[in-house]
Amino acid sequence: xxxxxxxxxxxxxxxxxxxxxxxxxxxxxxxxxxxxxxxxxxxxxxxxxxxxxxxxxxxxxxxxxxxxxxxxxxxxxxxxxxxxxxxxxxxxxxxxxxxxxxxxxxxxxxxxxxxxxxxxxxxxxxxxxxxxxxxxxxxxxxxxxxxxxxxxxxxxxxxxxxxxxxxxxxxxxxxxxxxxxxxxxxxxxxxxxxxxxxxxxxxxxxxxxxxxxxxxxxxxxxxxxxxxxxxxxxxxxxxxxxxxxxxxxxxxxxxxxxxxxxxxxxxxxxxxxxxxxxxxxxxxxxxxxxxxxxxxxxxxxxxxxxxxxxxxxxxxxxxxxxxxxxxxxxxxxxxxxxxxxxxxxxxxxxxxxxxxxxxxxxxxxxxxxxxxxxxxxxxxxxxxxxxxxxxxxxxxxxxxxxxxxxxxxxxxxxxxxxxxxxxxxxxxxxxxxxxxxxxxxxxxxxxxxxxxxxxxxxxxxxxxxxxxxxxxxxxxxxxxxxxxxxxxxxxxxxxxxxxxxx
Numbered sequence: 001x002x003x004x005x006x007x008x009x010x011x012x013x014x015x016x017x018x019x020x021x022x023x024x025x026x027x028x029x030x031x032x033x034x035x036x037x038x039x040x041x042x043x044x045x046x047x048x049x050x051x052x053x054x055x056x057x058x059x060x061x062x063x064x065x066x067x068x069x070x071x072x073x074x075x076x077x078x079x080x081x082x083x084x085x086x087x088x089x090x091x092x093x094x095x096x097x098x099x100x101x102x103x104x105x106x107x108x109x110x111x112x113x114x115x116x117x118x119x120x121x122x123x124x125x126x127x128x129x130x131x132x133x134x135x136x137x138x139x140x141x142x143x144x145x146x147x148x149x150x151x152x153x154x155x156x157x158x159x160x161x162x163x164x165x166x167x168x169x170x171x172x173x174x175x176x177x178x179x180x181x182x183x184x185x186x187x188x189x190x191x192x193x194x195x196x197x198x199x200x201x202x203x204x205x206x207x208x209x210x211x212x213x214x215x216x217x218x219x220x221x222x223x224x225x226x227x228x229x230x231x232x233x234x235x236x237x238x239x240x241x242x243x244x245x246x247x248x249x250x251x252x253x254x255x256x257x258x259x260x261x262x263x264x265x266x267x268x269x270x271x272x273x274x275x276x277x278x279x280x281x282x283x284x285x286x287x288x289x290x291x292x293x294x295x296x297x298x299x300x301x302x303x304x305x306x307x308x309x310x311x312x313x314x315x316x317x318x319x320x321x322x323x324x325x326x327x328x329x330x331x332x333x334x335x336x337x338x339x340x341x342x343x344x345x346x347x348x349x350x351x352x353x354x355x356x357x358x359x360x361x362x363x364x365x366x367x368x369x370x371x372x373x374x375x376x377x378x379x380x381x382x383x384x385x386x387x388x389x390x391x392x393x394x395x396x397x398x399x400x401x402x403x404x405x406x407x408x409x410x411x412x413x414x415x416x417x418x419x420x421x422x423x424x425x426x427x428x429x430x431x432x433x434x435x436x437x438x439x440x441x442x443x444x445x446x447x448x449x450x451x452x453x454x455x456x457x458x459x460x461x462x463x464x465x466x467x468x469x470x471x472x473x474x475x476x477x478x479x480x481x482x483x484x485x486x487x488x489x490x491x492x493x494x495x496x497x498x499x500x501x502x
Contacts, residue, residue, distance in 0.1 A: 001207040001208060001209065001210055001213050001419075002176055002194070002208035002210060003176070003201060003205035003206070003207065004175065004177065004178055004180075004181070004205055004207065004208050004420055005175045005177060005178075005205050005206070006177070006178060006206075006389070007121045007122060007179075009202070009203050010174060011122070012202045012203065013175075013199050013201045013202045013203075014027065014199060016202045017198070017200070024053070024084045027198075028053065028084050028085075028088065029060050030197035030198065031060070031174075031195065031197055032057050032064055033064065034171060034195025034196075034197060035057065035061050035115070035171045035195065036065065036068075037195075038146075038171045038193055038195065039144075039146065039169055041065060041070055041113055042070075042144070043070060043112065044111045044112045044113070045065060045070055045072040045073070045112065045113045045114075045115065046074075046108055046113070046143070047059075047062055047072050047073070047074050047114075047117060048075045048077070048115065048116055048117060048134055048138060049075065049076050049077065049085075049117045049118070050117065050118040050131065050152075051077070051078040051081060051085075052085065052119075053082050053084060053085055053120060054117050054118065054119060054120030054149060054152075055076075055089075055117050055118075056081075056082060056085030056088050056089075057148045057149065058115055058117030059085055059088035060088045061148075062088075062092050063091060063092060063095060063097070066097055073099070073100070073111070074089075074092060074097060074099035074100070075101070075102050075108070075134075076099060076100070076101050076102065077101070077118065077130050077131060077134055078130070079101070102130060102133070102134050102137075104130070104133040104134075104137065107137040107140065107141065108137045108140075108141040108143065109141060109142065111143045112143055112144065113145075113146065114138050114141050114144070114145050114146070115145075115147075115148060116138055116145060116146065116147040116165045116167065117148045118131055118134060118135070118165070119131070119150075119152040119153065120149050121150055121177055121179075122156075123153070123154075123155070123156070126153075126162050126163060127152065127163050131152070132163055135163055136163075138165050138166075139165065144168050144169075145165065145166065145167045146167060146169045146170070147165055147167040147170040147171070147189075148171060148173070149170075149171070149173040150170065150177060150179060150180065151165040151170055151185075151188050152165045154179055155179050155183070155386075156178070156179035156180075157178055157179050157387060158179055158385060158386050159178070159181060159183030159184055159185035159408075159409075160182075160385055160386065161184060164184065164188045165188065166188045167190060168190045168191065169190065169191045169192075170189045170191070171194070171195055172193065172194040173194075174196070174197050175194065175199070175201065175205065176192075176194050176208060178206060178389055178420065180192055181408075181409040181420050182388060182389075182408070182411070183388075183408070185409075186408050186409070187408075206389065206420055207420070208420045208421075209419055209463075209464045210501075211468075211497065211498045211501040212501050213457070214457075214465070214498050215499065215501070217453060217457075217458065217461050218259065226261070227261030227262055230260055230261035230446070231260045231262075231311065231447055232262045232264065232308050232309045233255055233262070233263055233264065233309050233310065233311045233313070233442040234266055234305050234311075235248075235251055235252060235255065235263060235312075235314075235316065235438070235439060236266045236267075236287070236295075236305065236312065236313070236314040236315075236318065237251065237314065237315060237316035237317045237343075237435070238267035238275065238317050239268060239293050239317060239318055240268070240270065240292055240293020240294065241319060242317035242319060242344075244317055247317065247431070247432045248265060248267060248278070248316070248317065248435070250435060250439070250484050250485050251316055251432075251435040251436065251439045252265045252279060252281075252282035252439060253488050254435075254436040254439030254487075255440065255443040256281055256443070257491040257492060257495075258439065258444060258462075258495075259443050259444070259447060260311075260442065260443035260446050262283065263282045263283070263439070263442075263443075264283045264285055264305070264309070265282050265284050266284075266285040266305040266306075267284070267285075268286075268287050268288075268289035268293050268294065268295050269287060269288060269289055270291065271293055272286055285305045287301055287305065288301055294319055294321060294323070295318060295321075295323055295324065296323050297323045297326040297327055299330060302330055302331060303334075306331065310337050310445070310446035311338040311339070311340070311441075311442045311443075311446040312331060312335060312337070312340070313339075313340035313342060313438045313439070314331065314340070314341060314342070315341055315344050315345025315348075315438075316344075316434070316438055317343065317435070318344045319344050320344045320348050321348065322348075322352060324344060324348040325348040325349065325356070328348065328356060329356045332356060332361070332364065333359050333361065334361065335362055336362045337362045337446075338363045338445035338446070338448070338455060339363070339364050340365045340367060340438055340445065341364065341365070341366050342434060342435075342437075342438045343434060343438075346366060346367070346372045346375075346376065347372065347375060349376070350372070350375040350376045357400065357401055358399070358400070363402065363445070363455045364400075365402045365445065365455070365459050366402070366404065367406060367434065367437065367438060367441065368403075368404075368405060368406065369405075369406045369407070370384060370385070370405075373391075373395075377391060377395050388405060388407070389411055389413070393413050393416075394415075396413045398415070400415070401414075402459050404462075406434065406437075408424065409421060409422040409424070412456065412460040414456045417456060419457075421464040421467060423463075423467025423468045423470070424467030424470050425467070425470050425471050425474045425479065426474070426479045427473065427474035427477075427478070427479035427480075427482030428466075428467070428482070428487065430482060430483055430484060431483075431484065433466075433470070433484050436484050436487050436488055437462065437463070437466045440491070441458075441459060441462040441463075444458040444462045444465075445458050445459065465491065465494055465495070466487065468494040468498070469487045469488075469490040469491045469493070469494040470482075470490070472490040472493050472494055472497075473486035473489065473490040476490070
C-alpha cells in the first residue's frame with residue numbers, strides 16, 4: 001500500500017527529519033532531483049515560482065537542468081523567498097540562469113515545458129492577484145505542465161479548489177497527500193508519481209489501495225471445494241417504483257462475478273414477474289409487501305431470507321419507509337455476520353434514528369455518497385468536502401461502523417485506519433453503479449467470514465474492484481455510453497488484472 005499523508009502530518013514529518021539532522025536545503029535538492037528524474041525535459045522550459053519552499057524546489061530544479069544542458073527561464077511571481085529557496089535562487093543567479101517577473105500580458109506561450117512551483121501543500125483558499133493570473137497562463141500555455149508536489153490551487157487535504165493548475169504530470173514529494181486523490185483532483189492531474197526524499201512519517205498514514213494488496217481476496221481456488229466454500233449472501237432491495245429488474249439482476253450478478261458461492265435476491269413479491277426472468281444464476285426469495293410493491297416488516301421472512309448467509313446487503317431500490325428501518329434494525333440486532341447498508345436503507349436510518357447502529361451483533365458497512373452522508377451526519381456538503389477524511393473517521397468511530405464514503409476516490413475507514421481507493425472513472429456516474437458496488441461488497445465480506453482477511457480490507461477491496469471494473473468498462477464503451485451493466489461485465493477482467501500483479 002502507498003502511504004498517504006495529510007498536510008499537517010507531512011509538515012510534522014518534514015520538521016522531524018530536519019530536527020534529525022537532514023537540512024531543509026538537502027530535502028529541497030532531493031525533491032528537485034525527484035522531479036528532474038520523473039520525465040524528459042524539452043529544451044524550452046519555464047519554471048514558475050511563488051515565494052515559499054515550493055518555489056525553492058523549482059530553483060533547485062533549475063540548477064539540475066542547467067547542469068544537464070537545458071537552461072530554463074525562471075519566472076518569479078514575487079520578490080520574496082523562504083530561507084532555503086533564497087539559497088537556491090542566489091545559486092541560480094550566480095550560475096547565470098535567466099529570470100524575470102511574471103507578465104500577464106506576455107503569458108507563457110512558446111515554452112515546451114512549464115513547471116508549476118507556485119503553491120505547495122500549505123495552500124488553502126482561492127488564488128488571487130498575480131498567482132491567479134499565472135495559473136491561467138499555465139493552463140493556456142499549450143506546454144507540457146509539471147506540478148511540483150501538488151497542483152497550485154488544489155487543497156492538499158480535500159482535493160478541492162476553484163482555480164487550479166491542470167497538469168500533465170504531478171510529482172508528489174515525500175508522500176502522496178490525500179488531496180491528490182479526493183475532490184476535484186482527478187480532473188486536474190493527468191498522471192501522478194511520488195518521489196521518496198528520505199522522510200519517515202511521524203504518525204500513522206492513510207493507505208492507498210493497490211492491486212497487490214487485494215490478492216488474498218482472489219486466490220486461486222481449490223478443486224476440492226463447492227459453492228458453500230465461498231459464501232452465501234442475501235441482497236434485500238427493490239420496490240414497485242424502483243424495481244429495475246435488470247438493475248437488480250446486475251446487483252446479484254456483480255456479487256457472483258466477485259466470487260460468492262450463492263447470491264440470493266430478496267425482493268417484494270409483487271415485482272417477481274418482472275424480476276425473475278433476469279435472475280439466471282441467482283436465487284430469489286419473495287418478501288411480503290403491501291400490494292403496491294413496498295416491503296413490509298416480517299421477522300419470519302427476514303429470518304428465512306438471510307438464513308445460512310455470511311453477508312447481507314440492504315437498501316438498493318427498496319424505497320424509504322419505517323418498514324425498511326424496522327427491517328434494518330431487526331437484522332442488526334439478530335444477525336452476527338456482515339451487513340451492508342446502502343441507498344434507501346441509509347436514508348431510512350438517517351430519518352428514523354442512527355441509534356439503530358449501536359444495537360448490532362455483526363460488522364456493519366455503510367456506503368453513502370456525499371448527499372447521503374450529509375443526511376447521516378447532519379453536516380452540509382460543503383463542510384464535508386472541506387475535510388472528508390476527518391468527518392468519515394469521526395462518524396465511523398462514534399457509531400462503530402465501517403464507513404465507505406463514495407466519490408471520485410473513495411474513503412474507507414473504521415474510525416481508526418483509513419484506506420483510499422482511487423480507482424474509478426467518470427463513466428460510473430450512472431444509475432445502478434452503487435448497486436453493483438453493494439453486490440461486490442457482499443461477496444467479498446462473505447469471503448472474510450472465518451478467514452484472516454479483515455472486513456475493512458475487504459470493504460476497501462470492494463471499492464477498488466468496482467472502480468477498476470469501471471475503468472475497464474469505460475475503456476471499452478466510453479464515458480458517455482457506459483452503464484452499470486458494463487461495469488458488471490468488466491469484473492472478470494478486473495479480477496484477472498488484480499491476480500496478475502502478484
